[in-house]
Amino acid sequence: MKPPAFEYLAPTSIEAAVAALGGEEAKVLAGGQSLVPMMNFRLLAPSLLVDISRIPGLDDIREDDDGLRIGAMTKHHQVETSHLMQKHFPIVTATMAHVAHLAIRNRGTIGGSLCHGDPAAEWPGLALLLNAQLKTTRRVIPAGDFYEGALATDLADDEILTEIQLPSLAPGTGWGFEEMARRSGDFALAAVGATVHLSGDTVAEARIVAIGAHETPLRLTTAEGLLKDRASIAAVAVAAMDEVSPNSDLHGSADYRRHLVGVLTRRALTAAWERAA
Ligand SMILES: Cc1cc2nc3c(=O)[nH]c(=O)nc-3n(C[C@H](O)[C@H](O)[C@H](O)COP(=O)(O)OP(=O)(O)OC[C@H]3O[C@@H](n4cnc5c(N)ncnc54)[C@H](O)[C@@H]3O)c2cc1C
Structure with missing residues (x-):
């Protein structure tokens, strides 16, 4: 059409x-x-x-004392191949391979993905997981306050997202990202990202985000709290299933997506824990 x-x-x-x-x-x-x-x-x-593609200065990735700053017009493929991203946020580099197909990653931008706000897209979930700050032509919005619903953000009609600020993770933070899609390049049926920072054998900080299992990406705060309280990863995965409220559609039922969240949480946390340890 x-x-x-x-x-x-x-x-x-x-x-x-x-x-x-x-x-x-x-x-x-x-x-x-x-x-x-x-x-x-x-x-x-x-x-x-x-x-906005002819406006200079919106498509680079820069390092500063607080972490990385990514211009909103930076393309998925630029992120995927950025040495700075690999050095500071290997979880982002690894996750980019799940975003659509290479041809789309060559044109699609990080800002576009964040502003479109598909609940099954990877960037909105990453922004939440990494406590991103979203800089616009008017203000700075924490990623946790950006989404109002599926495909709905807090942006005004004449407001432009210009930069995504990713604050550094504590040294030694482990990460995991697990996704299930019907075919390579499809949007996620469900995905889970996790970071774990250990202090000795206790969890100093844990973050878990679910994608495609709620009307917005969702931080699983109850599951995070359980992990800090030394619950087993299996118990945390069960709690994660209780926190999401997925929809049924042509591609999968709500029950199937909830089940996926449990499995993917277990896998993502196991990977994060191993990397942290
Ligand atoms: C076949 C196919 C498969 C795909 N699979 C996936 C997938 O698996 N995972 C995934 O995450 N994405 C997927 N996508 C979407 C892709 O990642 C897009 O790149 C992304 O959603 C939108 O980015 P864009 O730069 O093309 O934005 P556009 O399409 O140009 O814009 C999207 C929306 O955001 C607004 N917007 C864009 N930039 C700004 C800004 N800076 N400030 C304010 N508003 C802005 C626009 O007005 C529009 O409403 C897929 C797309 C296709 C066609």
């Missing part, structure tokens, strides 16, 4: 882009890998697309 007619603007400054977004049924165009299919299916019909 073809999209309804629309106007197209490609400003070269962020100020011009924000100005263009005010007052019309306008949408930001980043990589177009989610927006354009939605327009082709007539699920969206913006009258103006504001292409």
Whole structure:
């Protein structure tokens, strides 16, 4: 299908882009890998697309004292092949292989993925797991406050995400990311990411996030607390299943997705624990 007619603007400054977004049924165009299919299916019909790909300075990955800063227009494949990312956040590097196919990763952007807000997408879950701070043209939003529901964020119509800040993990933090999809490149039926930081044989910090098992990505705080209280990984996995509320659809039932969350939590935590130890 073809999209309804629309106007197209490609400003070269962020100020011009924000100005263009005010007052019309306008949408930001980043990589177009989610927006354009939605327009082709007539699920969206913006009258103006504001292409932000010609604005300089939005597509690099930088290291600073607090961690990494990733421009919102950085493409999935840039992240996947970044030495800085591999050094600081190997969980992100490993997870990128689950995002769609290489052709889509070559065009799709981190900012687009975060702003699209598909509950089965990897980046929204990673942002939550890694306590990302999302810098926009107006403010800085903690990832935990960004999602209001499936495909719904806290962004205003004329607000642009410009940068994702990933705070450093404590040295020695172990990680695991496990996903189940029907075919390679498909969205996750469910996925779980985990980080574990040990202090001696006690858990100083544990984070667990579930993807595709709730209307937004979800931190599994009860399961995290149990792990800190020295529950077994098997018991934590059972608690994780109780925390999610997945939907049934063509691809899998809610019960199956809940079961997956249990299995994937066990696997992700085991991997995180081994890396931490
Ligand atoms: C066949 C297929 C399979 C896919 N599989 C997966 C998968 O397994 N996992 C996964 O995570 N993704 C998957 N995707 C989606 C892909 O990752 C997209 O790259 C991503 O969802 C959107 O990024 P984009 O840059 O193309 O954004 P666009 O499509 O250009 O924009 C998406 C939305 O975000 C808004 N937006 C974009 N950038 C900004 C910004 N900086 N500030 C404010 N609003 C903004 C747009 O207005 C639009 O509403 C798949 C896509 C396809 C077509």
